[in-house]
Amino acid sequence: xxxLKTLRDNPDLIRNSQKARGENVDLVDQLILxxxxxxxxxxxxxxxxxxxxxxxxxxGSAKGDEKTKLLxxxxxxxxxxxxADAKRSELEESAKKILLQISNIIDPNTPVxxxxxxxxxxxxxxxxxxxxxxFEPKDHVELGKILKAIDTERGAKVAGSRSYYLTGxxxxxxxxxVNYAISQAVKSGFIPVIPPVLVKPPAMEGTGxxxxxxxxxxxxxxxxxxxxxxxxxxxAAYHMDEIIDVENGPxxxxxxxxxxxxxxxxxxxxxxxxxxxxxxxKVEMFTFxxxxxxxxxxxxxxxxxxxxxxxxxxxxxxxxxxxxxxxSSAIRKFDCEAWVPTQNAYREVTSTSNCTxxxxxxxNIRYKNEEGxxxxxxxxxxxxxxxxxxxxxxxxxxxxxxxVNVPQALRPFLGKDTLLPA
RNA sequence: GGAGGGCUCGCAUAGCGGCCGAGUGCACCGGUCUUGAAAACCGGCAAGGGAAACCUUCGUGGGUUCAAAUCCCACGCCCUCCGCCA
Numbered sequence: 001x002x003x004l005k006t007l008r009d010n011p012d013l014i015r016n017s018q019k020a021r022g023e024n025v026d027l028v029d030q031l032i033l034x035x036x037x038x039x040x041x042x043x044x045x046x047x048x049x050x051x052x053x054x055x056x057x058x059x060g061s062a063k064g065d066e067k068t069k070l071l072x073x074x075x076x077x078x079x080x081x082x083x084a085d086a087k088r089s090e091l092e093e094s095a096k097k098i099l100l101q102i103s104n105i106i107d108p109n110t111p112v113x114x115x116x117x118x119x120x121x122x123x124x125x126x127x128x129x130x131x132x133x134x135f136e137p138k139d140h141v142e143l144g145k146i147l148k149a150i151d152t153e154r155g156a157k158v159a160g161s162r163s164y165y166l167t168g169x170x171x172x173x174x175x176x177x178v179n180y181a182i183s184q185a186v187k188s189g190f191i192p193v194i195p196p197v198l199v200k201p202p203a204m205e206g207t208g209x210x211x212x213x214x215x216x217x218x219x220x221x222x223x224x225x226x227x228x229x230x231x232x233x234x235x236a237a238y239h240m241d242e243i244i245d246v247e248n249g250p251x252x253x254x255x256x257x258x259x260x261x262x263x264x265x266x267x268x269x270x271x272x273x274x275x276x277x278x279x280x281x282k283v284e285m286f287t288f289x290x291x292x293x294x295x296x297x298x299x300x301x302x303x304x305x306x307x308x309x310x311x312x313x314x315x316x317x318x319x320x321x322x323x324x325x326x327x328s329s330a331i332r333k334f335d336c337e338a339w340v341p342t343q344n345a346y347r348e349v350t351s352t353s354n355c356t357x358x359x360x361x362x363x364n365i366r367y368k369n370e371e372g373x374x375x376x377x378x379x380x381x382x383x384x385x386x387x388x389x390x391x392x393x394x395x396x397x398x399x400x401x402x403x404v405n406v407p408q409a410l411r412p413f414l415g416k417d418t419l420l421p422a
Numbered sequence: 423g424g425a426g427g428g429c430u431c432g433c434a435u436a437g438c439g440g441c442c443g444a445g446u447g448c449a450c451c452g453g454u455c456u457u458g459a460a461a462a463c464c465g466g467c468a469a470g471g472g473a474a475a476c477c478u479u480c481g482u483g484g485g486u487u488c489a490a491a492u493c494c495c496a497c498g499c500c501c502u503c504c505g506c507c508a
Contacts, residue, residue, distance in 0.1 A: 039471095046477045053477090056489045060440040074488030243432090243469090366469095373469080 001361040002102055007031060017105040020112045020323040027102050034095035041091045045084040052077050101211065104358040106323050107332035117322035118335075124306065125315030127339045128396065135400040139342040140391040141273040144170065146402035148422040150274060150390070162263060162277045164387075169419045173393070174281060174386050176413035178256060181283040181308060181384045185254035188304060190285060193255045195234035198225045203237035206363035208329035208355075215264040231255030232380045235286035240363045246376055247369060250289035250297055254383065257282065274387040275347065283383040288365065291357055294377035298354040301381035302334050305350045308383055311409035314392045315339040317346050329355040338392035349388045352381030394419075 007014060011028055018025045055077060059070050111119045130137045144150025149170030155163035166174055182192050204210050204226045209217055218227040228234060235255045244251060259282050270276035285304060287297050302318070309316050321333040330353035337346035357375035360366070366373045397405040404419040411417055 042471080042477085046472090049478090050476055052488080057440070059488050071488055076488095078488060 001099055001358060002105060003357070003361070004035060004099075006105070007035065013105055014102065017323075018102065020106055020110075021103055021326065022114065022324045023103055024101070027098055031095065031098045031102065034091070034098050038088075038091045038095045041084070041088040045081070045088040048077070048081045048084050052081050100205075100362075103211075103326075103328040104331050104356060106326065107354070109320070110326065110332045111320055111322045113322040114324040115322065118325070119320040119322075121318040121320055121334070123315075123317045124310070125313075125339075127315045127341065130341060133400075137341040137395060137398060138402060139273065140394045143394045143398055143402055143404065144273075146421045147394075147404065147419050149173065149394070149419070152273065159278075161271070163279065164274050164277060166386075166390075168422060169414075169416070170390065172414055172416075173390055173410075173419075176410045177384050177386060177389055178281065178283060179413045180311070180410055182254060182256065184304070184308065184311075185283065185285065185383060188252075190252040190254035193231075193235065193238075193253050195231050195238070195255045195257055197228045197231070197234070197257050197260070199228055199233055199237065200225055202363075203233055203240065204228075206240065207233045207236045207359050208327065208362070209233065211328050213327065216262045218260050218262055227260035228257070229261045230259050230282065230380075231257040231284045232286060235284065235380075236359050236365075236378055237363060239288060239365045241365075243366050243368060243373060244288060244376065246289050246293075246367045250287045250293060253286045255284045255286060257284075259385075273391065275391060277387055280385060280387045282385045285352075285381045285383050287379045288360075288376045289379070290367065290369075291375075291377040294354050294356055294379060297377075297379050298332065298334075298352060301352040301379055302336075304383065305336050305352060305381055309336055309338065309349070311407060312389065312393055313407045314396050316349070321351075327353060329353070329358045331356055331358075338388070339396065340391060341395050347388065347391075349385060349392060350382035352379065354379050 002014060007028070011032060015025050015028050018028060052074070055070065055074050059067065059074055111117055128137075138146070140150065141152065144152075147170070148168045149166065151165040151167055152163075155165050186192055198220070201210075201224065204217065209226075209229065213229075217229060219225075220227070226233075232255075234257070235253050238253070239251075258279060260279050261277075263276055263278060266276060274280075285301055287301065289297050306318070316336050316338045319335050319337060321335055326333050333351060333353045335348045336350045338349040339345075340347045355378045357377055359378045360375040365376050365378075367376050368374075393407065393410075394404050397407065399405065402421050406414055406417055406419060
C-alpha cells in the first residue's frame with residue numbers, strides 16, 4: 001500500500017511508476033477523487049458525532065421538560081449520525097479498494113520495460129566447455145534417473161503434472177543444501193524459522209499476493225486459508241500489528257518451508273524436469289529495517305545470495321529486473337540466474353526484492369523513533385530454492401558417466417565427494 | 423466433534439448503561455536522592471486521523487438506546503475437560 005501523503009503531494013511520481021510497470025495509470029486519479037470524498041465524509045461525520053456526544057452528555061443531567069426536549073433533538077441527531085457514518089464507511093471502503101490496486105513506486109534505478117528489458121549487472125564464473133571436454137552434457141532429468149535422485153514419472157502418477165519425488169541422493173542433496181544454507185544464515189545473524197505454510201487472508205493480502213499474483217495461490221475454500229508460495233508471507237506477517245525495534249539495526253529471519261504454486265498460465269513452459277513445479281522447499285531471507293537502511297540491506301541480501309551460489313561453484317549472472325516484471329510490492333528486484341548447460345541459458349535461481357514500506361503499511365508493522373511511529377521497510381531474498389539449485393548443481397558438476405562432483409561446501413553436510421550412478 | 427471458561431493500553435488485572443479512553447500493579451522512560459547501583463519518592467507512559475477543536479478504537483461484525491467496555495445476537499480466537507489423531 002502506497003503512502004496517501006505521497007499521493008496528495010506528488011501524484012506524478014505514482015503515475016510514472018504505474019506507467020513504467022505497464023499498470024493502470026487512471027487508478028491514481030480515481031484514488032485522488034475517492035480520497036477527497038472520503039476525507040470530506042469523515043469530517044462531516046466527526047462534526048455530527050461531536051455534536052451528538054455533547055448533547056448526550058447534557059441529557060444525562062437534564063430533568064423534566066428540558067430532558068424531553070433534549071431527547072427529541074438527540075433522537076433526530078442520532079439518525080443523521082447514523083447515515084453520515086454509513087456514507088463515511090462506504091467511501092472509505094471504495095477508496096481502500098483502489099488503494100490496494102496500486103503497486104509500490106518503483107526505484108528510479110529500476111530499468112524501465114518488460115520482462116526482456118532487464119539489465120545485466122555482472123557475470124560470475126565461466127560456463128564449462130563440454131565440447132572441449134569431449135562429451136555432451138546430460139540434462140537434470142536424465143542425471144536424476146541415472147543417480148536415482150529425481151523421479152518425475154512417479155511424481156506425475158501420484159500427484160499430477162509438475163510433481164516429483166526426490167529420492168536417495170536427491171533427498172540427501174536437499175538436506176545438505178538446507179543445512180548449509182541455514183548455517184550460513186545463522187552465521188550472518190539470521191534467526192532460523194520454520195513458519196506455518198497455511199495462512200489466513202490478512203497475511204496473504206498484506207504481502208501483496210492477492211492482487212495480480214492471486215491466480216498462482218492455492219486457496220482452501222472450506223477453511224478460507226491459503227497455501228503460501230513462499231515463506232516471505234508468514235515471515236512478513238510474523239510481526240503484523242506490532243511495533244518492533246529496528247532502531248539498533250535490522251531484524252533478520254531465515255525461513256525454511258515448503259512453497260506451493262499453481263503455475264497457472266505456464267502450461268507450455270518448462271514442462272520437463274523440476275524447474276517449474278507446484279511444490280518445493282526453500283530457505284528464504286527476510287529483513288525488517290528502517291526505510292533509510294533498505295537499500296543497503298538489499299545489497300547485503302544480494303551478497304548473501306551470491307555467497308551461496310559461489311559456494312555451489314556455479315556460473316551465474318545477476319540481473320536488475322525491469323519495471324514490468326516486478327511484483328506489486330517491490331520497487332527493485334535483483335535475480336541471480338544460474339547457468340544451465342543443457343538449455344544453454346541462464347535461469348533464475350534466486351531473487352531479492354526491496355519492498356520498502358509497502359508491505360509494512362498493509363500489515364501494520366511499525367517502529368518508533370524521535371519523530372514518532374512509522375512503517376518499517378521489508379525486504380526478502382531467496383537463499384536457496386531446492387529444485388532449481390539441484391538442477392544447477394547436477395548439470396554443472398556432471399561427469400561423462402553421469403556421476404556428479406559435490407561442491408566442496410556441501411561435502412561435510414552430504415558426507416560424499418561424488419554422487420554415483422545407482 | 424461434545425461440554426465449560428475467557429478475550430480491556432507491552433504483561434497482569436479493575437470496571438456501576440452517562441462522572442470511562444478507561445483505574446491499579448509490573449515493565450519501560452525521565453527526574454530527585456546516591457561515589458555508582460538498588461530501594462524510596464516525583465513525573466511520564468496505548469494506537470490511528472487532524473494544525474487544532476475534536477473524532478475513532480475495550481476480539482470482530484450487527485442490534486437495542488439520546489448515550490454501550492457495560493445489555494442482546496452472530497462469528498472468530500484462546501484456555502480447560504472428553505472423544506479421535508501425526
